[in-house]
Amino acid sequence: MHIVVTFLIALLLSVPAAAQVQVQATPETSVKLEQWRSRWVLPVTIAGKPRRLLFDTAGGLTLLSRDTVTQAGCTPWGRLTGFRMFGDRGDTARCSEVAIELPGYRVAPPAVGLINLGKLNPLDAELDGLASLNMFDGKAITLDLASGELTIESEASLSHRVASMKALKVRLSREVQGLALAVLVEVPTSKGPVWMELDSGNGGTVLVGKHVAEFVGLDPNKQTKQRARFAIADGVEVQTADAFTPDIILDGNLGMPFLKNWIITLDLRRGLAWVAAAKRSAQQ
Known part of the structure; x- marks a missing residue:
């Protein structure tokens, strides 16, 4: 009887420990990306409205359509300047602190720029912008671009x-x-x-x-x-x-x-x- 009781106590004590390890190793959130031809789209919410952003790890800045930033209450101002990999210069007006939400994650980058994806490629006209890594500045993320999953790690x-x-x-x-x-x-x-x-x-x-x-x-x-x-x-x-x-x-x-x-x-x-x-x- 003593052996059985000891075993049961040990079993009961081990269950919370295992559960605790599992909880502690849980990421902040995981998001399923949407297939977009040979690339992926990140579904987000901005100013309460669902938006679809092309996921671009080399984009540098997150860029949004004028309609998207207007709905978020921003009047674009000033100028941001960068250079694309072929050496051509890109200028954009900026918006500050536009909140972008994913399930379990909310971020307001210090600056986002403007983009008209339909002007660059008519096949992308229905997209609302470009999601870049500055959305995850200071975080650790895992990209599984074979299955289309983005994980924000704890x-x-x-x-x-x-x-x-x-x-x-x-x-x-x-x-x-x-x-x-x-x-x-x-x-x-x-x-x-x-x-x-x-x-x-x-x-x-x-x-x-x-x-x-x-x-x-x-x-x-x-x-x-x-x-x-x-x-x-x-x-x-x-x-x-x-x-x-x-x-x-x-x-x-x-x-x-x-x-x-x-x-x-x-x-x-x-x-x-x-x-x-x-x-x-x-x-x-």
Whole structure:
């Protein structure tokens, strides 16, 4: 009888402990993205109205349509200036403290800009803007762009998540007076490291700057697409038949042909990153 009672007490004590561990490792929130051709859309709420933002990890600034910011009570003012990867300058008026809501998460970035996606591409006309990483400044997020899931990690869930992942060397890029946020990953070459931007807004290509193309085995003078295969870390490779070597002001841009193959966790406070192979469905 004593043995049975002791066992039952031990069992009862273990259940809350297990539950506590599970609760402590729960992320802040997880959001299902919506498929948008070869890219993803982040559903949000702004000023009480559902909005759909193209999820673009290389966008730098979150950009909203004029209708969206007007409904949120902002009259755009001033100017923000940045440069796109082909070197062309972009100017936009700004809005401050526009609240953007996801289930379990609310953020009001210090600044958002304006964009008309339909003017850039008529197929994107129904979208309300561009969601960039500055929406998650100071947070840790995990991107599973094979299945379309974005997770905002807690400290506990971050520790649990990355324990089995491979660390990557990254830099946080902050342009537009420090208001923008993007992530560049180190790519080793025989001459030294180069840094390539993670870009979920690039649905179909990997771009390697003409000035570094030969160092990752590509032809800098080829005008058409070519096959690329180069390492980022042990067991982590870029492999695609859709690489180009344009004259850009970045070393490179890793779009969905790379990102869809990996689960990537980004600590946007500490400037750290980890990667694991994405799970592929039978259809993929």
